[in-house]
Amino acid sequence: MPMTIRGLALAAMATTCFYGSVAAADTELTFRYAYDNVDEIQAGLDRFEELNPGITVTMERVAFKDARDQLIREGAAGAGPDVAHLAFVWIKDLGTAGACMPLNELIEEHGIGENGFQDFIATDLVLGDDEETIYGVPFATDTWGMIYNTEIMKEAGIEKVPETWEELLEASRKAKAIGKIGFGFAAGTSAANTIWFLANFNWWSDGGTLVESDGAGGYRLGISADQVASVIDYYKTYLDEDLTVPGALAMDAWNDPTILEQMIAGDMFATSVPVFTAVQIFDQWRERNPEKELPFTTAMTPHGSGKPTTHLGGQSLCVNANTDYPEESWKLMQWLNSWEFFENYNTGYYPAQQALLVKKPFPAEMTGFQKQFSEGARSWGPYARGPAAIGAMWNQTSRSFGAAFIGEKTSKEAADELLAFVQGLL
Amino acid sequence: MPTARGIRGERPFIVFMLVPAFFFLLMFYVYPTLFNLEVSFTDLSLFGLKQGGEWIGIANYVELVTSDDFHRVVFNTVVWLTVVGVAVRIVLGLGLALLLDSKVLDKYRLKTISRVLLLVPWATPPIVAIVSWRWLLNPQLGDINKLLLGLGIVEQPIAFLSEAAWVWPALITIITWNTLPLVALSFLAALQSLPSELLEAAEIDGAGRWQRLRYVIIPHLKPAIIVMTLMSTFWTFNNFVYVWLTTAGGPGLYTNVMATEVYIKAFIDGRMGYSSAVGVVMATLMVAFGMVYLRFIAQREFKEVF
Incomplete structure (x- = not known):
């Protein structure tokens, strides 16, 4: 009998080690998304997993109006998703609060978007108080x-x-x-x-x-x-x-x-x-x-x-300062800001990059909005910077x-x- | 019967057994309470949780005591939400309990079904109740306005949740609908412990319905009324979910109460220190109410307990 118990214990340990090592091979990211086109975004995340074997992404949901407060609370407690979906105007506060990580090095090393960070619109809203530290990336724009x-x-x-x-x-x-x-x-x-x-x-x-x-x-x-x-x-x-x-x-x-x-x-x-x-x-x-x-x-x-x-409103993305996987999170950020993602998955929204915006024409009935975008949309600017x-x-x-x-x-x-x-x- | 020496001998064991409960009480009640008190003397910001706040003494308390907005919030919490809300529930709960205990329901074999139906609102989660009521009260699409218009009672739909004259009654209706069953069932349970001989004796003595209610039934229900009033007051005064999900404190500040003010100040204005001060005032008011209530009312009724 003691031999049997010892044998079972060894088997259990071996099984744990085996599955433990298999699980360790995958990086599990969490992406918190706040808008309601969930199925499209999930399909885009599935595609990301195909393109990046070894990284899996779980989508979490939050009401958009609660997304900022939730991340601030989690940031202070060392928790939260790896990548979060937020409003343009929240990034400075979240960066200052230590909830979003500085992205300058990742941008410099790996790049972002079709034509680099400077091609994004409203970049002034994702800078910290020093006007140099980048805490987020504009994602989609709206007016x-x-x-x-x-x-x-x-x-x-x-x-x-x-x-x-x-x-x-x-x-x-x-x-x-x-x-x-x-x-x-x-x-x-x-x-x-x-x-x-x-x-x-x-x-x-x-x-x-x-x-x-x-x-x-x-x-x-x-x-x-x-x-x-x-x-x-x-x-x-x-x-x-x-x-x-x-x-x-x-x-x-x-x-x-x-x-x-x-x-x-x-x-x-x-x-x-x-x-x-x-x-x-x-x-x-x-x-x-x-x-x-x-x-x-x-x-x-x-x-x-x-x-x-x-x-000129919109959504932005930030990498949680508490993430264990900044490199993998960055790969997800790059995917979410790619033309392929906007063309095939996030189809209802307009990318916050000039190079991609020109690729996505407004339908005929939306000319008023197009005109508003090009002629009458202003940044929150001093509201967010002040x-x-x-x-x-x-x-x-x-x-x-x-x-x-x-x-x-x-x-x-x-x-x-x-x-x-x-x-x-x- | 254990002797005093026996109890003394078991004291270490009793203390040992109470340690886990005390530990959890200290960790999850005393510590947060003291921490909240400390934060209320700082300018801690939502955006500076990691850095912490600076000590500003009683500035937060001075600000809230001198703020007209805060006076309105206290008035809303105490008068509308708590006094009116609890009074409506107690009175309706009593009426409903009497109805459920009446012989009329027995006669038509409606007793069981009516008691089951009474449980439905109570079993409905507040969020579901609020969303449903918001739809019912909707001026354009809501069934209540359709009914009122259809019956010719009103000529224009009523915006129950946004017109100043209607918003508090509408809010109290929603809270009452969802929470009344507990009050009614508590009173019903107390009513069923009333010996029928007492009512029969009163009837023989010539007591009418009103006199039986006043001199027999209500005195018998007094302990239940006192307990339910105390509990309902605590639940209602501290309640956040009904006001927040129904009106979010609006229009303007018209339905803003202390619990929603704590949330707004902390998580919208980002002023954790000020919000903590509001929380401390809330807790102090409730402790004061509890003490006064127990001292002057409950103690008189439950002499054997105190």
């Missing part, structure tokens, strides 16, 4: 544009696509007059809502900006309380006159199902969304109406006294606008509160 329903335009006597904010308001009133919803937007006031974008588009197109460089290495407010208050009043008009989607104050996301549904169903005149959401709306409409011609047109965002301006965390400004903007929207504060009080908060951060 916002307007979608208009052409049938509602005809029926309501709206002769042309609105070019200014005032024209949009007037056109929305005409749409309401024929029983349709005017300009649909999410006006919810949670911490990660849409009104932040719409407020900034409005301010920028009128020459204001919440944060600007003071030219001497510091940052300051670039907008007056009156300008802020007038934009609050502008969006409040839609709510007060029922020109936007009912319940807008309870919606936080631009792709709230109610907004998308009203647009697809042809009950809403206009909405403002990022490229991918526009593509989703058009695809869904075509699926429901296979024989008909698309009743939408796209255009640049409206403007005030200046030019129409939206943000000392005020974008998340904090975003949250306060939402709260201040929300307080004015429901009449808790006047728009002037809300504007003063917002500017005092941002000034305190600067």
Whole structure:
């Protein structure tokens, strides 16, 4: 009997050693992805494994709005995925917090992208405070544009696509007059809502900006309380006159199902969304109406006294500072930024590299977005480079606008509160 | 019966057996609590967790005590979420328990089915309940608005989760729906321990329904009411998930409560120190409430326990 037990123990040890050595041959990476085109991305990761025998990749999921906070917490605890999918504007904070590793050496040694790191757009957003250390790589780029329903335009006597904010308001009133919803937007006031974008588009197109460089290495407010208050009043008009989607104050996301549904169903005149959401709306409409011609047109965002301006947004990737496999993680970063990956797998998004962007034309119905990209998209620049965390400004903007929207504060009080908060951060 | 000497002799063994429990209590309750207290006196940032924060004394506490926003958050937490929320649950729970214990349900053989149905909301995870209610309350697509419009009760759909007049009632409805069964079942269990002779004697003495409820049933349920009020208050005051997933504290600050404020300050504004101070205030308020409640109300009812 003792011999039998000894034999079993030896067999177990041998088995453990054997499988242990087999397992050790494979590097197991974890890639945390936050958008919803999961099947395509998984297919791309499968292809990466075929191309790189000995490396396996597991995809983890996280809600995009939680991706930054999750990685910061993990970074401090020495955990987290090897490669993480994040927003452009989070990289500096994550790098400073020690959650994303410096990539300068890996870029120098192995390169990245079709034409190197300098060919990527918005690279200023992935640098640390010293403006030299690279903590992430821009991955895919995006901006916002307007979608208009052409049938509602005809029926309501709206002769042309609105070019200014005032024209949009007037056109929305005409749409309401024929029983349709005017300009649909999410006006919810949670911490990660849409009104932040719409407020900034409005301010920028009128020459204001919440944060600007003071030219001497510091940052300051670039907008007056009156300008802020007038934009609050502008969006409040839609709510007060029922020109936007009912319940807008309870919606936080631009792709709230109610907004998308009203647009697809042809009950809403206009909405403002990022490229991918526009593509989703058009695809869904075509699926429901296979024989008909698309009743939408796209255009640049409206403007005030200046030019129409939206943000050059997008996604970026970073390598976790706690990874045990920086070289293998870098191979994955290179694959995710390759043309083959965007052409075959991440097809719904536009690569954040100039050399690849020209290879990926916009469909005909997306010309408005294309124009916005090339003529009216600006970087978050000083917002991301300055000392005020974008998340904090975003949250306060939402709260201040929300307080004015429901009449808790006047728009002037809300504007003063917002500017005092941002000034305190600067 | 063990003698005092016997207990003294077993003391080392008793202490030894309690060591693991004390260890876990120290590690997972006392240490985090003290650490949180220490952080509340610093300017620790979410982005500087590795570097740590600098000692700033009571600055975080001064800021929150003098902040109008924080006053609103405390008001929301104490009045709307806790006082109104718990009161609604206790009153409805009592009513539901009385209904479930009534002879009417027995007469129509509905007792079992009604008790099973009562468990459904309780068995529903909060996230599922909240998502379902958000859809039900949706102004465009929600069934509640469709019903109200269909019956001609309203002319325009109501944006329950964004209109100031409706958002708190809607939020409390969701919380109540999901948590009422526990309260009702606790009261039902207490009701079933009420000897029927007592009610019969009261009836013979000429007590009407209201008098039986007031002088027989409620006094009998008092211990259960006290326990449920205490427990519901703790659960509700500290609750994060219902408010966050339903309104995220909006519109504006209208439904922001202390638990969501802790999250917003820590993980959106990145101010871990300030957020810890809010947490300390929350804990202090609850400890104070618990002590007062036990001292003045529970102690009177449970003399044999204290």
